[in-house]
Amino acid sequence: MSFSKMAVLISGRGSNLAALLEHQHKGDLYVDIAFVGSDNPEAKGLEIASSAGIKTILLPYERGKVFAENCLIEALEKHEVEWIVLAGFMRILSSRFVERFYGKTVNIHPALLPAFPGAHGIEEAWNYGVKVTGVTVHLVDAGVDSGPILAQEPVRVLEDDTLATLEKRIHQTEHELYWRTLRDLFAGTLKPRKRRTL
Ligand code: GRF
Secondary structure, X not given: OOOEEEEXXXXXXXXXXXXXXXXHHHOOOOEEEEEEEXXXXXXXXXXXXXXXXXXXXXXXXXXXXXXXXXXXXXXXHHOOOOEEEEOOOOOOOOHHHHHHOOOOEEEEEOOOOOOOOOOOHHHHHHHHOOOEEXXXXXXXXXXXXXXXXXXXXXXXXXXXXXXXXXXXXHHXXXXXXXXXXXXXXHHOOOOOOOOOOO
């Protein structure tokens, strides 16, 4: 089994990054993480990356999206990265970027898409009063959380849940679903499929 070379992009806490690292160390996921990129210098996930000995890169969004994405592209090319894994990355990538790396950029979202896309998927599902929500892993396209779905896992909303307990179970579900989906995608056993209808 050969190692897949990937970069992880984060903006915050980095619990999904930590879960991927855990499964890499366990030998579940054959990956070489070239670098962890962040638009946010305060992201906790950067400490997780550094303490695992992984190179970190700050994406200079304060100089504009085009400049920041050009820095990212340069790093991806320099390190010959094959897969770009978004794990709580809060920036919308431009269509120029997305088209260039289409099929190779993956995201995880804490709701059952196409329901509750955007930055507040857990809270919006909770406020709506759904009985089932969940987690989606999908390819990134030029829209917001709209690319082809690779995997989904439902999470039931329990009678005695609070937003906090629901959030906890969703994150636990993410931490299990992401590495499994990436493993299958990288191995070629999971084939992305287009929507049957629009
Ligand atoms: C996760 O809920 C992920 O689905 C969403 O952003 C959150 C990131 O959490 N895209 P963390 O930084 O991995 O802890």
